[in-house]
Amino acid sequence: xxxxxxxxxxxxxxxxxxxxxxxxxxxxxxxxxxxxxxxxxxxxxxxxxxxxxxxxxxxxxxxxxxxxxxxxxxxxxxxxxxxxxxxxxxxxxxxxxxxxxxxxxxxxxxxx
Amino acid sequence: xxxxxxxxxxxxxxxxxxxxxxxxxxxxxxxxxxxxxxxxxxxxxxxxxxxxxxxxxxxxxxxxxxxxxxxxxxxxxxxxxxxxxxxxxxxxxxxxxxxxxxxxxxxxxxxxx
Numbered sequence: 001x002x003x004x005x006x007x008x009x010x011x012x013x014x015x016x017x018x019x020x021x022x023x024x025x026x027x028x029x030x031x032x033x034x035x036x037x038x039x040x041x042x043x044x045x046x047x048x049x050x051x052x053x054x055x056x057x058x059x060x061x062x063x064x065x066x067x068x069x070x071x072x073x074x075x076x077x078x079x080x081x082x083x084x085x086x087x088x089x090x091x092x093x094x095x096x097x098x099x100x101x102x103x104x105x106x107x108x109x110x111x112x
Numbered sequence: 113x114x115x116x117x118x119x120x121x122x123x124x125x126x127x128x129x130x131x132x133x134x135x136x137x138x139x140x141x142x143x144x145x146x147x148x149x150x151x152x153x154x155x156x157x158x159x160x161x162x163x164x165x166x167x168x169x170x171x172x173x174x175x176x177x178x179x180x181x182x183x184x185x186x187x188x189x190x191x192x193x194x195x196x197x198x199x200x201x202x203x204x205x206x207x208x209x210x211x212x213x214x215x216x217x218x219x220x221x222x223x224x225x
Contacts, residue, residue: 041221042219043218044202049211051211087154102154103154
């Protein structure tokens, strides 16, 4: 699976959009980009994933560049409950399902 | 029901004890996983089960013994652990098809004394 690079930490203001970047320059054509987050002392929570097109759901939007070498997770209106570690994961098709390799993630602190 | 339930939530065990962690899901997922997470580190994959058969063992020591008795249950049997095995143990499940998401339980926080 391709490796990802994320900033170790970032702050954002409550009510503003949070834009979380992820670099995955070695991604191959059949690899998906997944985002999970982990709130302190809880299990990781799925946010969104995509292959080529931009995606949006009730939690967030995922913008993938045309060359697929980077992506941005957008939390449209950050709340204090969005404080968490956010993991960008690139995952290839695995015969055994969803083997996820977590990197260091970005520790996001939402401030009032 | 989109929950993965892990029991117990907390466990303290001695180095000579035998204990088991349990994980249950009723989403019809046929892939189940154990992850280990040390403090301030990302989760690390330990085992993957696919159709109740062990398909991936990430070189985990034999003092950790997984078991998948049926499609809804996953156990992790612990024996002769070391203090450095203290961690948060996370269970997850998913469909096997590509492009689907994994659901995680809240974990069992294990302390080995």
